[in-house]
Amino acid sequence: xxxxxxxxxxxxxxxxxxxxxxxxxxxxxxxxxxxxxxxxxxxxxxxxxxxxxxxxxxxxxxxxxxxxxxxxxxxxxxxxxxxxxxxxxxxxxxxxxxxxxxxxxxxxxxxxxxxxxxxxxxxxxxxxxxxxxxxxxxxxxxxxxxxxxxxxxxxxxxxxxxxxxxxxxxxxxxxxxxxxxxxxxxxxxxxxxxxxxxxxxxxxxxxxxxxxxxxxxxxxxxxxxxxxxxxxxxxxxxxxxxxxxxxxxxxxxxxxxxxxxxxxxxxxxxxxxxxxxxxxxxxxxxxxxxxxxxxxxxxxxxxxxxxxxxxxxxxxxxxxxxxxxxxxxxxxxxxxxxxxxxxxxxxxxxxxxxxxxxxxxxxxxxxxxxxxxxxxxxxxxxxxxxxxxxxxxxxxxxxxxxxxxxxxxxxxxxxxxxxxxxxxxxxxxxxxxxxxxxxxxxxxxxxxxxxxxxxxxxxxxxxxxxxxxxxxxxxxxxxxxxxxxxxxxxxxxxxxxxxxxxxxxxxxxxxxxxxx
Numbered sequence: 458x459x460x461x462x463x464x465x466x467x468x469x470x471x472x473x474x475x476x477x478x479x480x481x482x483x484x485x486x487x488x489x490x491x492x493x494x495x496x497x498x499x500x501x502x503x504x505x506x507x508x509x510x511x512x513x514x515x516x517x518x519x520x521x522x523x524x525x526x527x528x529x530x531x532x533x534x535x536x537x538x539x540x541x542x543x544x545x546x547x548x549x550x551x552x553x554x555x556x557x558x559x560x561x562x563x564x565x566x567x568x569x570x571x572x573x574x575x576x577x578x579x580x581x582x583x584x585x586x587x588x589x590x591x592x593x594x595x596x597x598x599x600x601x602x603x604x605x606x607x608x609x610x611x612x613x614x615x616x617x618x619x620x621x622x623x624x625x626x627x628x629x630x631x632x633x634x635x636x637x638x639x640x641x642x643x644x645x646x647x648x649x650x651x652x653x654x655x656x657x658x659x660x661x662x663x664x665x666x667x668x669x670x671x672x673x674x675x676x677x678x679x680x681x682x683x684x685x686x687x688x689x690x691x692x693x694x695x696x697x698x699x700x701x702x703x704x705x706x707x708x709x710x711x712x713x714x715x716x717x718x719x720x721x722x723x724x725x726x727x728x729x730x731x732x733x734x735x736x737x738x739x740x741x742x743x744x745x746x747x748x749x750x751x752x753x754x755x756x757x758x759x760x761x762x763x764x765x766x767x768x769x770x771x772x773x774x775x776x777x778x779x780x781x782x783x784x785x786x787x788x789x790x791x792x793x794x795x796x797x798x799x800x801x802x803x804x805x806x807x808x809x810x811x812x813x814x815x816x817x818x819x820x821x822x823x824x825x826x827x828x829x830x831x832x833x834x835x836x837x838x839x840x841x842x843x844x845x846x847x848x849x850x851x852x853x854x855x856x857x858x859x860x861x862x863x864x865x866x867x868x869x870x871x872x873x874x875x876x877x878x879x880x881x882x883x884x885x886x887x888x889x890x891x892x893x894x895x896x897x898x899x900x901x902x903x904x905x906x907x908x909x910x911x912x913x914x915x916x917x918x919x920x921x922x923x924x925x926x927x928x929x930x931x932x933x934x935x936x937x938x939x940x941x942x943x944x945x946x947x948x949x950x951x952x953x954x955x956x957x958x959x960x961x962x963x964x965x966x967x968x969x970x971x972x973x
Contacts, residue, residue, distance in 0.1 A: 502870030522700035527681025538809035546653035552640035674708035774801035793834035862920030872899035
């Protein structure tokens with residue numbers, strides 16, 4: 458790929474996503490709605506495939522995990538019990554000169570990330586110098602510049618964590634000032650006080666406004682699982698440990714919503730709550746960390762693109778928490794959260810509802826409120842990670858250029874394009890025969906407009922892994938040319954092999970088997 462800076466790369470990805478039918482600005486004909494996006498024809502297919510891969514890996518492959526689909530609207534007391542009414546806030550700060558608003562915690566985290574970047578540069582320079590003999594762990598503890606920068610990071614994190622845990626917003630502001638963090642727009646350090654903003658959307662339910670009751674659009678899908686814990690456990694005759702999974706829309710009134718679909722006001726989550734015996738949470742926390750990282754790596758991302766990041770400040774419900782972060786064009790950011798939620802959720806719902814939410818353990822011959830281990834991933838963020846990692850601008854041997862999306866074939870929105878070489882001589886009819894045979898198993902695309910080179914480029918740009926071309930020879934030898942997206946190599950295959958080759962190369966089952 459040609460050398461391009463991260464900011465320009467990200468702009469190119471956003472532009473490409475619109476041009477090729479992946480993502481559009483919501484209500485664009487009315488000048489759009491901030492931080493709300495629509496998925497186009499190719500985006501909807503890719504999103505569906507990611508969701509299906511997660512669901513199969515989480516539910517279908519695990520006998521003790523089942524899936525549900527809970528309502529977006531829930532009884533308002535749900536959100537009191539969950540802590541969202543009182544504690545679902547972001548610390549925000551404004552720059553008085555640019556009038557731009559920022560999340561105070563993100564400003565500090567980005568500052569720390571820049572120092573981490575300096576450390577990584579030193580590490581990579583040393584790796585290049587010493588080659589196979591390089592001992593990274595020793596280098597990190599002995600190199601003066603690395604040690605000094607790591608001490609800076611540790612000091613910031615210690616101070617920041619203490620401020621967050623004490624909810625000391627003045628100290629958070631002081632950290633921003635002491636670190637000399639400037640507004641990216643104005644370049645000044647003229648900051649307001651830090652304030653907390655609740656992120657929930659509220660609305661009314663009821664036919665007459667006077668009788669209406671305030672309810673909330675759910676800010677997460679997890680609570681729909683917790684309030685259905687007993688329903689699922691009893692009807693499914695589930696034994697601990699067991700999990701309940703669901704995917705669905707969630708809504709947060711993000712005041713600072715930037716970076717395309719990374720942070721939106723309406724988004725989709727894929728969550729699984731795993732119910733366990735109290736005291737076993739740390740072993741299950743370790744298990745689900747490893748299991749979820751294996752799922753991410755099965756997508757074929759390069760080594761070093763994902764990492765674990767332990768939370769500095771634990772949420773009010775957690776006794777252990779980490780993120781799986783992905784290196785987006787704008788840096789390492791959270792992709793999935795893994796949290797040990799203790800018995801906070803079921804315990805609080807039991808208290809607020811007055812109903813027992815306990816599990817009778819036949820082995821112990823006693824009832825208890827189970828602990829919960831959560832895995833929670835943003836589907837839109839996963840979509841953006843795959844789009845970012847698969848996007849490539851290439852200069853070819855003949856001097857021409859192409860943009861290609863190297864999406865894993867089993868996730869690609871279109872699996873195969875079928876193309877007659879020309880629009881005459883019986884080639885379109887033969888191509889249609891092939892299309893009619895394979896469309897029952899795969900989302901395929903038929904195209905006969907423009908020359909074959911332009912058609913290949915269009916399919917590369919949407920990530921279609923295979924193109925089948927019908928030419929005049931096909932009518933003689935009953936064979937077609939299959940072209941591979943990633944290598945652009947072409948080979949001749951008999952028509953009767955097309956279905957088997959496609960089924961083998963785009964089969965999601967092969968990716969699922971890697972998870973065992």
